[in-house]
Each structure stands twice: as C-alpha cells, then as structure tokens.
Amino acid sequence: MSGVRRSRRATVPNPSGAHRLTDPAARRLVRAAGVTSDDLVLDLGAGLGAVTRPLAATGARVIAVERDPRIAAKLEARMAASPQVTVVANDALTVPLPHRPFKAVANIPFSITTPLLRRLVDSRLAAADLVVELGAGRRLVATALAPGPTAARGRQREVAGWHRRFEFSLGPVIPAHRFTPAPPVDAVVLRLRRRPPTPRGRS
C-alpha cells in the first residue's frame, strides 16, 4: 500500500467500474419491491451493501453475492450484526442459486444484465427488481410485450420466452446522479413477476 496515494472516495477498489446506489435510492428500491420477513432475497453484485442494508432491515433472509473478495470481506464485516445476512464471495453468473423460491433485489453490474436474466428465469426466482441501464430495460420490456414480426429471431424469441414465464415491467427511472460515481446513462428498475402456472391441458 505504501507509496499509493488514494483519495477518501477511492479507499475501495473499483475494478469493475461499479456504480453504487445512493442510500435513499436503495431504500426506495427495496420498499417498492415489497420484501417481507418471510422472503429469501438475493442481492447480486452487492458491493458495500447499499441494497443489502435496507434488505436486512426488512427482516428477510438475505444472500449478498459479491465477486470481489476484498469488497465481500468488508461487506461481511459491515453486516456482522445482521445474522440473517450471508455474504457470498462469488460470481453472480455461477453461484449456486437457491432451491426454493426467492426474490432478487439488486443494483446489478449493467454488463451482466442479459446473462444474469438468463440464469434467473431458469431458476426458482419468484420476483426480481433489478436496476438496469434505462435503454436496456426499455428494450427488454418492449421486446417482451411486443416481440413483433421478427420474434422468431434468436434474442427476441428468447425474451418472448422469458415473458411467457414472467411478467416484465418497468419501475421508476433512477437518474444517473443517484449513483456514486454517476454512470453515463440513467437507469431503471426492471421488474419480473413469475406468472401463475398454466392450468394443465392449456398452453
């Protein structure tokens, strides 16, 4: 560490260019997700816990997944007084997902939006409230709602398939200044809600 000059805002490594949600915005995200103490909730890309903390305050069982082991260790120390929170130093794209229904509420790394959604829709996910890039969120929901004449094409067909299992919608826009540091674009809450199972015999 010696010889390395760091500003007060740069005491935590930020190799992925992470954009952390400010506390009021994180609290709004969690409140709007309707998390209760009965829930099992995953915070994917947990960072230093901007979302983990308000999730823990709901009394839910929280699994905070953070790929960077140094950040995960700091988060674990911060959450030490919250026994219902487990911090897992692992990749959200490969970490084993729960075998029982769970929710995901997270300010995810924007760069993994599509592969993460791909994993989640094939899991026991019940509902998700994920902060994604505004443009990506709008495209996903537009494709899900109206796949259009090119629906047979790979990606559009994939998203349409997701939408058959989950209702996709957009929550509030989160302006770039609600993050630290601010990303170049605004974000939005992408909501997924699992649809009830189709009665047998119907397609």
Ligand SMILES: C[S@@+](CC[C@H](N)C(=O)[O-])C[C@H]1O[C@@H](n2cnc3c(N)ncnc32)[C@H](O)[C@@H]1O
């Ligand atoms: C956008 S930041 C959000 C941090 C925190 N949720 C917040 O809002 O302040 C994303 C975090 O995800 C972590 N990360 C990046 N890629 C990841 C991955 N594949 N799996 C798990 N965590 C990842 C980064 O190290 C970073 O801490």
